[in-house]
Amino acid sequence: MVQNVAGMLAELEAEDFHLLSGVEQGMRFSEWVAREKIPEFSRLTPEEVDYRLDRCLDRELIERKTIQYEGYRLKFEGYDALALHTFAERESIEGFGAPLGVGKESDVYEVQSYKPLALKYHREGYTNFREVMKERDYTSDREHVSWFYTARKAAEREYDALEALYPDVKVPRPIDHNRHAIVMEKIDGVELSRTKLEDEQVVPILDLILAEMGDAYEKGYVHADMSEYNVFVNTEGITIFDWPQATPTDHENADEFLERDVDNVVGYFRRKYPRLVPDDVDTAALASALAAGEFETVREYGSGE
Numbered sequence: 001m002v003q004n005v006a007g008m009l010a011e012l013e014a015e016d017f018h019l020l021s022g023v024e025q026g027m028r029f030s031e032w033v034a035r036e037k038i039p040e041f042s043r044l045t046p047e048e049v050d051y052r053l054d055r056c057l058d059r060e061l062i063e064r065k066t067i068q069y070e071g072y073r074l075k076f077e078g079y080d081a082l083a084l085h086t087f088a089e090r091e092s093i094e095g096f097g098a099p100l101g102v103g104k105e106s107d108v109y110e111v112q113s114y115k116p117l118a119l120k121y122h123r124e125g126y127t128n129f130r131e132v133m134k135e136r137d138y139t140s141d142r143e144h145v146s147w148f149y150t151a152r153k154a155a156e157r158e159y160d161a162l163e164a165l166y167p168d169v170k171v172p173r174p175i176d177h178n179r180h181a182i183v184m185e186k187i188d189g190v191e192l193s194r195t196k197l198e199d200e201q202v203v204p205i206l207d208l209i210l211a212e213m214g215d216a217y218e219k220g221y222v223h224a225d226m227s228e229y230n231v232f233v234n235t236e237g238i239t240i241f242d243w244p245q246a247t248p249t250d251h252e253n254a255d256e257f258l259e260r261d262v263d264n265v266v267g268y269f270r271r272k273y274p275r276l277v278p279d280d281v282d283t284a285a286l287a288s289a290l291a292a293g294e295f296e297t298v299r300e301y302g303s304g305e
């Protein structure tokens, strides 16, 4: 399991980060970075590299493999350490806190700044990559480099979407972004999946979520992974989070994704509150109305009989 590198950050020295970023540089060219190339990439002397490699190996920030040559690569923990170090240097983060959520595709922690924030490390591609690697000989480079690449791309996409949507759409405020990690506002609330709404709240909350999806569309994005697990509910209203799959509205499948998102959200409310949500909602018409900026309430798209 991926460990939390925050506790170790204080004992790492500037040269350890040079070593880690040297290995990172080298990984742009090959999966395993040859030991003799690391001094150049990290701008450390060969003796210093030897010492730093041992320290980083002991802390499981990097790993070693001898194939035709002795090579090193970053583990996710090493990549986490680099991102965290960057945030600390930029003073985006001052302290580290408890896990907020650990998913298949990400690890989210509370972090401290002028107020509590959330730090999300993307892990996309990591699990898949492991499966791919089991079936291949590990001298084939491409797949390996790709898990860093996939995770970094996902973080970029999520950050770009948050920047485009905030504050017009109820999303966490984006604060900072580096490598595969993003720092954002911490949202207090309960995931929609864990709420039991009062009868009179059900349709208004559903309408609120759909209206935010319409506002996101107007700002140029479809979430494309909408579910009861990606919406927080609190006394102020709702927040939609988890945007790495966000798709620009000019993408050829955007309207299809919007309709699927509508299906997911309406379907969830239908199953959970069958008495309160119309069972014949025309989700295609509803999605079109969202895209056209004409949505008002789900009640207009079903009879409720």
Ligand SMILES: Nc1ncnc2c1ncn2[C@@H]1O[C@H](COP(=O)(O)OP(=O)(O)OP(=O)(O)O)[C@@H](O)[C@H]1O
Binding pocket: 100, 101, 102, 103, 104, 105, 106, 107, 108, 118, 120, 172, 184, 185, 186, 187, 188, 191, 229, 230, 241, 242, 243
């Ligand atoms: N800004 C935030 N504030 C507070 N908690 C958050 C925030 N962002 C994410 N979380 C918590 O972390 C969990 C995982 O975040 P997110 O849904 O963005 O990632 P994910 O990769 O989709 O994870 P999963 O696969 O479990 O859905 C969320 O379910 C939520 O509990």
Ligand SMILES: [Mg+2]
Binding pocket: 103, 229, 230, 242
């Ligand atoms: Mg999620």
